[in-house]
Amino acid sequence: MxxxxxxxxxxxxxxxxxxxxxxxxxxxxxxxxxxxxxxxxxxxxxxxxxxxxxxxxxxxxxxxxxxxxxxxxxxxxxxxxxRPVLAKGEGAYIFKGVILGLGIACGAFAWIRQYGGEDVKSMNKEWQLKSDEYLKSKNANPWGGYSQVQSK
Known part of the structure; x- marks a missing residue:
């Protein structure tokens, strides 16, 4: 003790x-x-x-x-x-840049679709029907289907 x-x-x-x-x-x-x-x-x-x-x-x-x-x-x-990756205010700056980039990309896509000229010749219906007949003659992929026609 x-x-x-x-x-x-x-x-x-x-x-x-x-x-x-x-x-x-x-x-x-x-x-x-x-x-x-x-x-x-x-x-x-x-x-x-x-x-x-x-x-x-x-x-x-x-x-x-x-x-x-x-x-x-x-x-x-x-x-x-x-340390934070982004300083204060940089998030808004990046967001504005992304929105601007998407706007430019969408505008360029719309302009090219509007004034780009003729469609690709493999996109017309006659080309797709001929491709479908060719694939039928070759027995191509009978389980998944061989139809190339994209519009009804």
């Missing part, structure tokens, strides 16, 4: 010394971190991550609000692979 009391007191004493050695991070180094993070050098980023990792060994309530925000941003923020 006495042994467990001393060992638990020793553990608490070690934890208290460890927590006391962790110093708070200056507000200037973590202020506006979401805007500065990607422009910081790799050494600065690693240093800040190491300091925050040490501070996070403390109970969460003992961290300042800025430290909590910085820890959250580094872990889950929109930087690196989590």
């Amino acid at each position: 006495l042994r467990t009391t001393f060992s638990s007191a020793r553990v608490c004493n070690v934890a208290a010394r460890r927590f006391a050695s962790v110093q708070a991070i200056s507000k200037a180094s973590i202020a506006d971190l979401d805007q500065r993070w990607e422009h910081m050098s790799a050494a600065e980023q690693e240093s800040l991550v190491a300091k925050l990792t040490e501070r996070q060994t403390l109970p969460w309530k003992e961290l300042s609000a800025d430290e909590q925000k910085a820890a959250w941003y580094i872990s889950y923020g929109a930087w690196g692979p989590r």
Whole structure:
């Protein structure tokens, strides 16, 4: 009984010394971190991550609000692979471009159909009837049908 009391007191004493050695991070180094993070050098980023990792060994309530925000941003923020693919406003720009492209394509199709000239000679009814007779003479695909006439 006495042994467990001393060992638990020793553990608490070690934890208290460890927590006391962790110093708070200056507000200037973590202020506006979401805007500065990607422009910081790799050494600065690693240093800040190491300091925050040490501070996070403390109970969460003992961290300042800025430290909590910085820890959250580094872990889950929109930087690196989590950065959005499109910036604000680019979606509307792409949508307008797609609509414009579809409009141009549909206009070109209508213009070619209107002023393109004669139809292809294999699209007329006589050509399709002759193709049908030829396929009957060759016994082509009797299960799926060989009728080439597309209009009734």
